[in-house]
Amino acid sequence: MASEQVQKKGGFHYAFLIVAAGIAITCIPCALVLSCAGIYFTPVSNYFGVPKASFTLYFSILNLAMMIMLPIGGKLMSKMDARAVLSAAVIIDGLTLIAMSFFTAVWQFYIAGVLLGIGTAPLIYLAVPSLINAWCKRKVGFFIGLCMAFTGIGGVIFNPIGTALINMGPEGWRTGYLVFGIIVLVVTLPFTAFIVRSKPSDKGVQAYGADEVSADAGKPAAPEVGVSADKAMKTAAFFALAGFSFLITVNQTVYQFLPSYCASFSNSVPEIAAVSGVVASACMAGQAIGKVILGAVNDKSCKGGMALGIGSGLVGVVLMWFLPSVVALLFVGAFLFGFVYACTTVQTPLLVRTTFGSRDYTNIYSRVSMAGTLGGVVASTFWAWVIDLPGGFSIMFVLSIVCMALCFLFGVFALGQGKKLEKTEN
Template sequence: MASKVQQKNGGFHYAFLMVAAGLAITAVPCAMVLSCAGIYFTPVSQYFGVPKADFTLYFSILNVAMMIGLPIGGNLMSKFDLRVVLSACVAVCGVGCLLMSTFNALWQFYVAGAVMGLAVAPLVYLAVPTLVNAWCVKKVGFFIGIGMVGTGLGAVLFNPIGTALINASAEGWRTGYMVFGIIILVVTLPITLFLVRSHPADKGLEPYGAGEVDDASQNAKPESMTGVPASRAMKSIAFVCLATFAFLITLNQTVYQFIPSYCSSFAESMPEIAQMSGIVAAACMAGQAVGKVVLGALNDRNVKLGLTVGLGGGAIGIVLMWFVPGMVAVLMIGAFFFGFAYACTTVQTTCITREAFGSLDYTNIYSRVSMSGALAGALAAWLLGMICDLPNGFAIMFGLSIAMMAACFLLGLISLKAGKKLPRSSSKSAK
């Protein structure tokens, strides 16, 4: 066994396929169900002749269902074969999109939103960190960042495809949903069924980096076997601070959705800015994609460093967009840097959880932390939309964003410090 592990550490390791599987999960079903949802809001509501809010209610229901589904998904993923759990979730998302292409009443979308929310929650929040934490004890943050990039990449790839399908005919939205469902089932389901494995032992391996002694992983093996039990963690101040962090960082992330509206607000005074709203928003998505990889690598060195760079970059981005709005280049740079704070929502939350509580009961703890983030996701668009409609609403939103990032920085530090003081327990594999 030792020689086999050493050989894998020296070259290709099956853990790399787990990272690729996580990337496929976030790039296809997660991106299609979540990141591409907006392209259907207008055409579907127009088809049914209802206010847009009536149709988008399904997406709010989906977000609430995600919050409910996270602890359920966490329990299932910690107890059962990941192939079964993840494949079932992917299948629900794919079949859900196929069914949505046939719907003729709004209530059907509401039911679909509830069911798909339960299924997509483990995929977008838990799949990548669970796979990476199980399969890697080296470069964990970097690999989580790589896996999480998929939501942004999928949005860049599938939003134009979906839009083209929608615009192709009067009921093009049906074609869009149908094609999305087929792609989810054909591309992702074989990966979760035939590639995913719950643990390295399933392939006769040890985790990537196990046994290596260097600056990045000299303590990797012990950490992978110890941690704070979920029952103890969830009663701690570290957990409360981390859950609050997840809520605020998700609320802050939603500022991205209002960047195009901010640019459009200059339609009369600076029309050239309004015309570039889509490009400015794309710069933010590019920033979050780059940020996920950069923050992942930084977290492998020091979680506090990742926290500082992510939130510091976001604050710089807000300042540039807020106080220097007259130049497209500056707006794009600001949006790009704000993308680093956007990346904190997934990468930083996962890395703080692992650093504070260890890997022993990671999935269960992280699923509970993510519930507060899902709650914020359900409330954020409504709350920030109401703020932006106020006089000087965008200024209020930007000021609130900086305040939330400052609070998140403090909450992250407190969670890390308090979590380190909690007594650890050993996993069964360590006994």
């Protein structure tokens, strides 16, 4: 019956539970695996008596595994029940974190890196954009931004908890991994197993914001329109978006070196070095708030959202580079840089959706994201090499500006090409 297909305007829609599931996914497994990884680097390295680079190699392996997993995850998400795919990913992450609490050698963490990459790839890159794209016809950008903001919020919540567990004793890191793994399974699995649905028709409703609130509500929902993955990957727009994804991720990683930049003033302007941690927190606040704002702006204009995110990043870099001695402006610069940081997981999927449509979105976005994951693999090593050069931090900021300018050009080009593409129905 038509009444079973309709959600009353202004009433509760099942899509809101999908958003809640997206928040659970980003705030728990994504944050615990990615945003909280750094708190274990020193204690675990010290426990096994190895250089940090030997232990943190597992994180590079994790990123490589995610890159390889993304096209596979995209196919699985487009063909299988999202509940099965995402629940399996959560189980892999949760059990691997628990297993890490029992490891007795560093090489075992390398295997864990592979498993965490397999589990985390669909959770961080595919789950939120794919589900929101399927379940919402309006406020898509806002809901994606809201969900993705919780990767940072989860880090803010769980980093202190993890640190407290680690500080309980010389093997406190074991307790930390154990508790994190249990949290992933107990909190997230109910959402992926019992709430997530691949598409609105699975619940007998239309997408949030569809025309079911009108007089024609009884009519079937409009089919998804867009470009097939095979066709999209042969276009210049696809390669432009892959370039955008790669460079925006490389640029995002500059954030990791802002504390080192502040510390470089320890002899000349010690008050700057003293606030290095606050600068990092200001950037994290910027990326969390920026994700929500960018999402909302993208609902009005994708190009406008891109201009806001990249423009904020450019202003932020200029403030940090030329006016670091004014501590308040240093904080403002770091906060604004957080907006371009937010572009990685908010602007990229929305650019893909706007350019190619929703017909084969998951498969296309998973392949674009591979370039971003590759950027994450090489970025830390690249920037570490850059800042060791004479005048390294100035070079870093110049290259950051170049990255952002190229990203804007790539994005504008892709959007322009997208308007020329023939988009067909499923």
